[in-house]
């Protein structure tokens with residue numbers, strides 16, 4: 001969830017990006033064109049409900065507890081009446097039984113924003129998907145769509161390991177549900193997702 005803010009013209013901008021871990025999630029702040037700035041807080045939906053982060057009062061109370069983000073945003077004015085909410089969870093589309101269908105970008109895999117992989121993957125999977133379709137039209141090339149799908153599975157498995165490694169670094173809040181959930185070991189093997 002997040003809010004856009006207007007940066008006063010006289011305010012010197014020292015940072016373009018800020019990330020701050022918190023007990024219930026993590027903050028992300030980015031300076032945007034036209035003297036705007038976006039502040040987002042990444043957490044789980046049940047925690048967001050408990051903290052009433054979709055309401056300005058809850059959002060501002062929570063923001064006031066941050067160490068780096070609050071001072072950064074204190075002189076700025078929000079451009080919206082309420083914080084907005086977006087889904088940003090990890091997701092993988094298993095191989096489909098529908099013939100001649102492949103997914104690219106977020107439709108194939110969506111990544112935790114901490115990874116900053118979403119846009120890069122959308123572009124690369126779009127290019128690889130286009131090549132796979134081209135090869136599919138050549139009867140001499142064996143199963144290019146299955147190869148494409150397997151490559152996506154491998155990328156997602158690599159990402160899951162990387163994500164877990166990132167979250168393991170933060171150990172300040174062992175009792176926090178947000179961090180507990182992310183510290184859990186990956187027990188499910190994704191091998192079954194690979195197409196023959």
Ligand SMILES: Cc1cc2nc3c(=O)[nH]c(=O)nc-3n(C[C@H](O)[C@H](O)[C@H](O)COP(=O)(O)OP(=O)(O)OC[C@H]3O[C@@H](n4cnc5c(N)ncnc54)[C@H](O)[C@@H]3O)c2cc1C
Nearest residue numbers: 040086087088104105106107111113116117118119120122
């Ligand atoms: C809060 C947040 C922060 C993020 N931060 C980052 C970041 O810092 N770095 C990063 O790399 N990624 C980030 N991402 C992820 C990134 O935005 C996505 O991974 C990326 O945009 C996926 O590209 P896409 O083309 O697959 O999908 P999209 O960008 O979602 O494009 C899909 C398009 O299809 C359109 N569409 C949907 N349904 C239909 C329909 N039926 N008919 C026609 N059109 C349709 C949609 O309107 C949309 O324009 C973030 C995501 C969120 C939510």
